[in-house]
Amino acid sequence: MASGSGSGNPGSETKSGGPGKCSSDILHSSDDARGQITEAEKGAVEAGDTRTPTLASVEEGDEDEAPDGGVTAWLVILGTWCSSFCAYGWVNSVGIFQEYYETGPLKEYTPSQISWIPSLQIFFMSFLGPVIGRLNDAYGPRVLMAGGSFLHVFGIMMASLSTKYYQILLAQGVCSAVGVAAVFVSALNCVSGWFDKRRGLAYGLLSTGSSLGGVAFPLIISNLLRTVGYGWAMRTCGFIILSALAVANMTVRARTLRKRAELSRKQMAKPFFERPFQWMLLGQFFVPFGLYVPITYLPTAARGAGMRKELAQNLVTFYNAGSLVGRLSSGILSDKAGKYNVFACACSTAGTLVLAMWIPAASDAVIVAFSVLFGIFSGAYISLLAPLVAQISPPEEFGYRNGLTFLVSSVGGLTTSPIAGAILGGSGGWTGLKVFAGVMLLVGTAITFIARLEKTGFRWRAIF
DSSP states (O other): OOOOTTSSOTTSOBTTTBTTSOHHHHHHSOTTTTTOOOHHHHHHHHTTOOOOOOHHHHHHTOOOOOOOOSHHHHHHHHHHHHHHHHTHHHHTTTTHHHHHHHHTTTTTSOHHHHTHHHHHHHHHHHHTHHHHHHHHHHHOSHHHHHHHHHHHHHHHHHHHHOOSHHHHIIIIIIIHHHHHHHHHHHHHHHGGGTOSTTHHHHHHHHHHHHHHHHHHHHHHHHHHHHHTOHHHHHHHHHHHHHHHHHHHHHHOOOSSOOOOOOOOHHHHHGGGGOHHHHHHHHHHHHHHHHHHHHHHHHHHHHHHTTOOHHHHHTHHHHHHHHHHHHHHHHHHHHHHHOHHHHHHHHHHHHHHHIIIIITTOOSHHHHHHHHHHHHHHHHHHHHHHHHHHHHTSOGGGHHHHHHHHHHHHHHHHHHHHHHHHHHHHSSSHHHHHHHHHHHHHHHHHHHHHHHHHHHHOSOTTOOO
16 A cells, blocks of 8 residues: 655755755746756756755755665664555455455355455555645654554454454454554655665565565464464454564654644645646556456456366465565666656556456466466555655655545545446456456556656656
8 A cells, every 4th residue: 555766855956956946946936837847857857867855945954865774764664664564464465354254253244244344444544644644744653653553453452352243343444444544654654754766675675565464464364263263363463463563663763853834725735736746646546446456356256267266265365476576676676767667667567467368367377377467567556656756746745645645546445346346247247347457557557657747758768
């Protein structure tokens, strides 16, 4: 469950006209001018300068330039890395419980009923984004991080003692998931205040935490389930998460705390009337449908193609290993080539791989290669999602707008499995499912790229 220099340098002047010429003037001065930039500003974008401070921050002078480094800034990245490890890293691994629950304490329930446990975890992590983002904008991350850490660990510990469906659903699917959302979203929203020119690198580094968590937790859980049982497997993971979140709570901090003012209805509605943000949101509605299908069905599809069980179970690990490389490299490249540019190239390649490689894949070698390559190119989605938001958002609204993006993407997280099941059970079969995934990825990526065109026009060499 990521930002460009477009909104992270609130104290600087644009090349086209000094402090009086800023993004809020450009985007909101009139209905006709909304989402447009001047020719001079387009030239600045093409030259690589996309920093457009908001009117409020320039006039009030309440922020200086982001430090883009230093001990405190990198400690924030360390803490956010830990929160990513414990949040998305944990959520990415909970699918391993599906088989255990089906054959263990919840064997009297259907796989569809059991699947609500991981589905709710994904849903809550995204659905609560706007609320947590707004609270973080107004009050900072301290209370949210502490409260979320408690709920996450408490939910895991209670799940370790649970034997009934409703107990596990509430502990793991609700309590832990709400804590995950509070920890991850609040930590993520602090990063843009510390980094501007190196923001892509910062988000790329922290996003590797979820990849490592997605590799480590399944290995830990599967081994402990065999050796010490479910209860101590959960408690061991709980203690690991508690240790990492202790580091996160000590190191994550907001660089500036904004006025504790409630957002008016007009302010809350404003993002929906900005054409770049509209296109970005619409694109991020479609992308998760294509992203979650391969992640969820890689092992099952491989087994259907004749791959042995032991190798098929490792495909998710191969995917996460590739994703680690993709998240870090896309973050680094985005600082040079532009956030939207790198996102579009990487995710369109991921969609093409689904259609051109996964559909005809029949041999073990091709399936393993697809798992790694898809992980590399789809990794840009995780590392660049927040940078895409920050690139076109005023800094004081980043938490709220980032939360809106999480909210929109939660629809895919909650409904992809039922839709995929319907396609598999119908006449489409595996080919229909893979076509659905590839098309959704390509459509979502193309729509997201329109947000970039709204800001730069058809200037293909623009760095944005």
